[in-house]
Amino acid sequence: MDAAPSMSRSVRTPGYWYPPPTRHEALQFSQPPDMTSGGFFFSGVSGLNAEVAGDRPRRMKVATISVHAGTPEGPNAPLTTPVVQSTTFRFENAEAVQRYARGEGGLYMYSRDENPTVRAAEEAVAALEGAESCVLFGSGMGAMTAALMALVSGGDEVVAATALYGGTYKLLRDVLSRFGVRARMAEPEALVEACRRGGARLCLFESPTNPTLRVVDIEAVARTTRGSGAISLIDSTFAPPLVQRPLALGVDLVMHSATKFLNGHSDHLCGAIAGRKDLVETVRGVARKLGAVLDAQVAYDLLRGLKTFALRVERQCASALQVARWLESNGAVKRVWYPGLPSHPDHDLARRQMNGFGGMVTFSVGTREKAFRFWDRLKLVARAASL
Ligand SMILES: Cc1ncc(COP(=O)(O)O)c(C=O)c1O
Structure with a gap:
């Protein structure tokens, strides 16, 4: 008779899971414990992005991506993404903790820092937006707050379109102003000129705008913002990936209240920041400190909503x-x-x-x-x- 599988074998998952982002700030050892050999609970990955980035990149339509992205692949993988409803993850030994601290080995530690189900949903939204990376939040405002706190500092100026979602406007007016961030408001049609003037750290806008659905020339704003050395951030909640591709038009970061079209069922709050990897990872680092992260169950529901x-x-x-x-x-x-x-x-x-x-x-x-x-x-x- 075959020997019963060892405990450690039986709890290992097959190689279909999503790895956490590589940049870890959660643990910093000044004197790493001296331990040998380790293992890890969640292992490698062969998700959608891995295939897209493989030897023969597959070009898929947004509709196809929305069905398949964030779904486990590999031998005997489940058809739907498992909800990993655990706040914390085991380490096999101290060496594994050190590897985690160095951002190696596809390890998870604590769900405020990273969670496999949330990771899968982040991969899905990144794939839909054609983004290098994505970080998800517990609401659209959580995403906007983290992005602005990560990318602007006291003394910086933000060029912002006058037609902004009220919550975002109040964040600038009532909260970030107290930390020395100045907002220079411009009518949507005057945004390009406002960015050309320079001096701003970030240009924040929406298209279409709320409520008159004015459409901003995204490519022109992105180009001018980049030319002035600033970062462009679009709230594209009103125009989800099927309708508009801001990153392809040159914008650095796209934000969504995923509460809306992405989730699609009016049953969960969720927010997303997607785009250039270096900027997204900076936002992720701040997000972990602010704590407005997405819950695994909501990430699952987002993935489920994306199928349609x-x-x-x-x-x-x-x-x-x-x-x-x-x-x-x-x-x-x-x-x-x-x-x-x-x-x-x-x-x-x-x-x-x-x-x-x-x-x-x-x-x-x-x-x-x-x-x-x-x-x-x-x-x-x-x-x-x-x-
Ligand atoms: C354009 C826009 N941006 C941001 C938000 C904020 O998103 P959430 O409600 O998910 O925090 C909303 C919500 O109504 C919105 O319509």
Whole structure:
């Protein structure tokens, strides 16, 4: 009869798991303990990115990536990504701890620093955005806070578009200002000029903007920002990867409230920063200290939501265009803002820059009273704040 597998063999996972990011700041030994030979719980990786980066890179469409990214691969791998619901991870011996501290060997220590399920979801979002790296957070605001705290310091100036999500604007106005970060606001159409003036550390903008869905020339802003030596950061929540590819247009970092289109089910808060590896890893380092990290169960739900991402977003774009056209043809509606309508001031730019026009539509019925009356008479549409 075969001998029973040893305990250490039975708890090892096969080689399908995602490795943690290589940069570790969690443990720093001034005098490393002198121990020999170690092992590790989670071993190597053959995830989607490994294949994309292999000898013959496979070019996949966003729709395909959204189904497959973040899914374990390898012999006898589970079809769905396991939820690793553990705050902490075992080390086989002190030598393994030292290797972890050096960022070697694909080891995990503590889920505020890194967690395999969260790692898989980060790989998925990075793949969707065509990013070198991604770090996920417990909310979009967690992502924005960590990014700004990581990349700007007291005395620095941020060029920011006036049309910003209210939470982001208040973060700049009420919180970061107390730490000496100055915000220079510019209208979306004046952003390129504002960046050309130089002197800023970071340019922060959205496209399409909330609520009038103005479309910013992303490529021009990214180029000018880089030319001035600053970092460009776009909040692309309104235009997820299928609709817009900010990194391909030259932006350094893209942020998402993944609470919205990426998750897609209005059941979890989540935020993402993706883009240039050096910048993302700087943000990750600060994220670990701030602690607004993503929970493994939410990471699993994000991966699950992503499987239908392309179907949902395609349908949302198609429905939004249909609704916008209908509203525009309705005599009771005074004005409709939707980049897919020829009447929108940025329609031509949107056609050049976006694949589809997004799922958000804004319209006016003329007065506050009429708007309230309309709002109170809604039957099927939920009176709720989110997208
Ligand atoms: C454009 C935009 N950015 C950021 C956020 C903040 O994201 P979260 O609610 O996930 O913190 C939101 C939320 O509504 C948003 O619409």
